[in-house]
Amino acid sequence: MPTANGYVKPGRSPSVYSEVEISRLKASIPLPSILKSSFSVVDGPKTSATGNPDEIAKLFPNLFGQPSVSLKAGGSLPTKSLKIGVILSGGQAPGGHNVISGIFDYLHNRTKNSTIYGFKGGPIGFLKCKYVHLSHEFVYPYRNQGGFDMICSGRDKIETPQQFHEARETAKMLDLDGIVVIGGDDSNTNACLLAENFRAKGMKTRVIGCPKTIDGDLKCKEVPTSFGFDTACKIYSEMIGNLMVDARSTGKYYHFVRLMGRAASHITLECALQTHPNITIIGEEVAAQKQTLKSITNYITNIICKRADVGYNYGIILIPEGLIDFVPEVQQLIAELNEIIAHGVVDQQGAWKKKLRSQSHDVFEILPKAIQEQLLLERDPHGNVQVSKIETEKMLIQMVEAELEKRKCNKNFKGQPHFFGYEGRCGLPSNFDSNYCYALGYGAAALLHSGKTGLISSVGNLGARVEDWTVGGMALTSLMDLERRQGKFKPVIKKAMVELQGAPFKKFASMRDEWSLKNRYINPGPVQFFGPTSDLINHTLRLELGSQA
Numbered sequence: 001m002p003t004a005n006g007y008v009k010p011g012r013s014p015s016v017y018s019e020v021e022i023s024r025l026k027a028s029i030p031l032p033s034i035l036k037s038s039f040s041v042v043d044g045p046k047t048s049a050t051g052n053p054d055e056i057a058k059l060f061p062n063l064f065g066q067p068s069v070s071l072k073a074g075g076s077l078p079t080k081s082l083k084i085g086v087i088l089s090g091g092q093a094p095g096g097h098n099v100i101s102g103i104f105d106y107l108h109n110r111t112k113n114s115t116i117y118g119f120k121g122g123p124i125g126f127l128k129c130k131y132v133h134l135s136h137e138f139v140y141p142y143r144n145q146g147g148f149d150m151i152c153s154g155r156d157k158i159e160t161p162q163q164f165h166e167a168r169e170t171a172k173m174l175d176l177d178g179i180v181v182i183g184g185d186d187s188n189t190n191a192c193l194l195a196e197n198f199r200a201k202g203m204k205t206r207v208i209g210c211p212k213t214i215d216g217d218l219k220c221k222e223v224p225t226s227f228g229f230d231t232a233c234k235i236y237s238e239m240i241g242n243l244m245v246d247a248r249s250t251g252k253y254y255h256f257v258r259l260m261g262r263a264a265s266h267i268t269l270e271c272a273l274q275t276h277p278n279i280t281i282i283g284e285e286v287a288a289q290k291q292t293l294k295s296i297t298n299y300i301t302n303i304i305c306k307r308a309d310v311g312y313n314y315g316i317i318l319i320p321e322g323l324i325d326f327v328p329e330v331q332q333l334i335a336e337l338n339e340i341i342a343h344g345v346v347d348q349q350g351a352w353k354k355k356l357r358s359q360s361h362d363v364f365e366i367l368p369k370a371i372q373e374q375l376l377l378e379r380d381p382h383g384n385v386q387v388s389k390i391e392t393e394k395m396l397i398q399m400v401e402a403e404l405e406k407r408k409c410n411k412n413f414k415g416q417p418h419f420f421g422y423e424g425r426c427g428l429p430s431n432f433d434s435n436y437c438y439a440l441g442y443g444a445a446a447l448l449h450s451g452k453t454g455l456i457s458s459v460g461n462l463g464a465r466v467e468d469w470t471v472g473g474m475a476l477t478s479l480m481d482l483e484r485r486q487g488k489f490k491p492v493i494k495k496a497m498v499e500l501q502g503a504p505f506k507k508f509a510s511m512r513d514e515w516s517l518k519n520r521y522i523n524p525g526p527v528q529f530f531g532p533t534s535d536l537i538n539h540t541l542r543l544e545l546g547s548q549a
């Protein structure tokens with residue numbers, strides 16, 4: 001299709017490239033030195049599980065305890081051809097296409113006549129054997145581009161015997177040597193279950209995961225961050241910075257910005273460190289201090305009143321997407337609702353409410369009707385409350401208005417609700433995410449080529465130049481714990497929450513009082529691909545790496 005600049009992005013609905021997209025397409029992607037030379041895979045010590053090791057050992061008898069590995073220079077691998085499948089799973093995160101590009105380039109450079117299949121629409125594409133053959137012509141146009149539109153994504157959980165049967169059928173039909181599951185905690189749980197099942201059935205198909213999620217809650221020492229977090233936070237921070245300038249210009253609005261991140265507040269914390277808002281609520285702190293909706297409302301209202309006293313009737317307030325799920329009283333309510341929804345029907349007449357304990361019943365009744373309805377929405381296939389659909393920012397505005405009314409102080413309060421989520425998930429990946437994802441994909445292919453299974457691709461030493469990054473694989477079972485989901489205990493990868501003793505939170509806590517009354521706004525501007533700031537990594541990663549040094 002001829003276009004002004006001659007480029008068309010292929011895919012489900014082809015679109016024309018912008019000039020910036022073209023320049024990103026042409027940008028070269030550096031590789032860690034270890035991936036440029038011959039390497040061998042070295043086993044580390046035996047591993048355990050994050051929690052409930054005895055139960056996890058029983059559930060993963062073929063994988064439990066296997067060592068994590070690292071790549072070391074030297075050695076050689078046969079160049080025989082491999083057949084590899086790729087699955088993009090869960091929510092979009094900038095950089096996913098570069099993981100696939102990395103896998104593709106590894107196989108192209110290190111093996112002969114290998115084949116890559118891209119399963120369409122996430123895990124369901126794998127189960128139903130719906131795939132595209134990933135050729136150079138198909139993959140190349142997506143290099144350094146945002147989104148998951150190359151093969152699209154989905155959220156299906158793989159857990160029933162029928163689903164495992166279908167997975168084995170696909171693997172046999174395509175004679176797969178391996179698959180790479182690119183996903184978050186739930187998707188990598190799928191990867192681990194598949195790896196265990198394939199091994200138990202004596203199949204040759206191996207499974208490697210890649211740490212994807214803008215939420216930033218899939219990480220540990222060996223996997224310092226999940227991809228997409230860096231770009232998404234930079235995009236949200238740009239938008240928050242713009243709101244700050246707007247607030248200062250008009251002087252009349254309080255912008256309540258709810259930020260994606262589901263169960264963890266990493267995105268909110270990172271955006272606070274990038275922009276210095278007046279108020280930031282961190283869910284993990286709310287839970288630790290057993291705060292109530294009332295106490296959160298009071299905290300916000302107190303600052304609004306103090307700011308009004310010094311002449312500021314505007315401000316910026318950041319709220320994590322999953323806030324409601326952190327408030328212990330609401331947490332208890334949600335746990336009870338999950339059981340009720342998993343085991344029965346929520347009737348229109350409200351008879352189901354009798355199953356709630358009295359405290360949960362009271363909390364439910366004080367919530368605005370819209371929030372009540374949102375809490376009763378269907379859970380996702382992994383049993384999670386869909387917190388992206390719960391409009392906590394609007395609820396807090398209403399509660400603050402009521403509190404100001406009660407205190408009889410007319411503070412000219414005008415709240416503006418915002419939810420920044422989907423806006424940041426498909427942006428052009430930052431230089432960091434582009435390079436990190438390419439290394440993760442290249443490393444994942446190297447692990448499969450070396451015969452490894454049940455590992456998550458891990459790239460470390462991220463504070464250094466790309467050339468000096470380390471590459472390896474972390475045992476997926478070592479990240480596992482048991483959690484109650486859909487009324488049952490299930491093995492899941494434990495989410496990494498904001499550490500209140502960690503360097504990023506401590507830095508924020510040391511500055512937030514000053515930010516609340518004095519305006520110390522920072523407007524970081526858009527993601528840069530060239531120039532002095534283009535290679536800066538996010539504060540969270542920088543601070544966490546610094547505190548490990």
Ligand code: FBP
Pocket residue numbers: 089090091092093155183184185212213214215260261262321387388425
């Ligand atoms: P993943 O954990 O799959 O990476 O999803 C991240 C996320 O963007 C969350 O922040 C958000 O709560 C959720 O996806 C929204 O889900 P959906 O895309 O199904 O609306």
